[in-house]
Amino acid sequence: MTLKDIQQLLTSPKKIVLVTHARPDGDAIGSLLAMYHYLRQQHHDITPITPDVYPSYLGFLPASEQILIGEEAPEQAQEVFEAADLIFILDFNSPKRIDQLEGLLLQAKGVKVMIDHHLEPDDFVDFQFCDPHASSAAELVYEFIEALQHTKLINREIATCLYAGICTDTGRFKYNIRGRLHQIVAVLIQKGADANAINESIFNSLSEDRLRFIGFCISERLTILQDLNAAVMYITLDDFVRFNYQPGDTEGLVNYPLSLKGIRFVALLKEADDKVKISFRSKGSFSVNSFARKHCNGGGHLNASGGALYNYSITEAQEHIINLLEDYRAELVEVEAV
């Protein structure tokens, strides 16, 4: 299928499902709701859906209350996937990323369109609108709307959602910044996105528990491997209980050690019931996408990825990662202009 075919499909009212990944972040929810506000203007019947709950700091985004939480309403989720003419896959590129909704998505008869910026998309959709160089799925939602010659439909709601997605996925305009992105952001601000208010809502709305949790992790749970230019941080199930963990509370935590001079690799390990979940970040050419794919059943971007280890305790998992890093010593210590 081509963009023209999708454009043609959208000329008459359709039943549309918008879906984003589990444990959604600002880019996931921003892209989801921007598409909702965009398509709504064309009189489609739209259901935005996530596998599980989104962090409370994203609740300010317009129409967030419209999001169907898959694990809370499995029957309704099944109904909308089965009835959908069109399904937009936003901010993910593998059906594994939507947990229990995976089967519904794969069995759904509707036309599937992927709008995403991760590396190596799985082959399960009818049309891909993808660019691994894009900062965020939100940036690509903007490009998608523009490609359909609908920039004039971008209103304050769409602009707010897209700005939120872009500012979170770029770590507040630090990563994956291209000139084109700033042109897009300029348009979003002209269309009514209030950058100050959005930043306040997302970044200055921490609970006391969360701020102390961040401090605790940095103070008590961080190991710096200076000779490898690497750092490893871990969080136990008890830590989550102690600091009254809420969804989204670990968001951005993995980036703190990257602010250390010389550090170009970070792993954040999180203990879960049946596995250890791991987030990776890197600087420069060291690919944490390859690292996560090869060693931790995961993947993502060159400089940001995730995965999981099974049958390891949290301590064993940490040792395992550190041992693996030894094999990459040459790459990690190589002098490199970042």
Ligand SMILES: [Mn+2]
């Ligand atoms: Mn994203």
